Amino acid sequence: MGKHSPEDIEALLERARSQQDRPPPWKETAKKRARPDPQADVAGYAVRPHRRTPGRRVSTFNIVLFLFGLGLGIVLYISNVITVNQRAFEVNELQAKLSKIRNTNVALQAEINKKSSLDRIGNIAREQLGLQFPGEQPAVFAVDEDRLEELKEIERRSTGQ
Numbered sequence: 001m002g003k004h005s006p007e008d009i010e011a012l013l014e015r016a017r018s019q020q021d022r023p024p025p026w027k028e029t030a031k032k033r034a035r036p037d038p039q040a041d042v043a044g045y046a047v048r049p050h051r052r053t054p055g056r057r058v059s060t061f062n063i064v065l066f067l068f069g070l071g072l073g074i075v076l077y078i079s080n081v082i083t084v085n086q087r088a089f090e091v092n093e094l095q096a097k098l099s100k101i102r103n104t105n106v107a108l109q110a111e112i113n114k115k116s117s118l119d120r121i122g123n124i125a126r127e128q129l130g131l132q133f134p135g136e137q138p139a140v141f142a143v144d145e146d147r148l149e150e151l152k153e154i155e156r157r158s159t160g161q
């Protein structure tokens with residue numbers, strides 16, 4: 001602590017002597033404690049009276065408005081939860097449907113590959129249609145364009161066009 005001047009020490013001693021005659025603070029009533037201390041005029045001594053601050057009143061309108069806002073917030077929250085759950089259910093249904101379609105596509109692709117194999121088509125062509133593979137290479141021949149035009153002209157005249 002800092003150093004005290006002799007005047008401060010005297011003031012503190014005087015205060016202590018004057019309070020010896022007073023009852024202990026726990027025996028005082030609330031009204032007596034609320035009154036300012038007569039020693040307040042002494043330098044360096046301040047008494048803050050115990051005053052109750054008036055409570056701020058909340059109007060009924062504000063309470064009703066708060067409850068209405070709270071209810072609206074709860075309704076919106078529950079609505080949001082329900083909507084999210086519905087969307088999640090729809091997503092699960094669509095994923096299941098997509099999986100089923102993909103499985104069907106894989107099965108159909110496998111069936112297409114099986115039915116378009118050369119061995120199967122060759123067997124069907126031989127057995128049902130009576131076709132057979134050629135024994136020799138096909139011959140290549142040149143077509144005379146002028147002669148082809150003449151033949152087309154003759155055919156047109158013979159059909160009457």
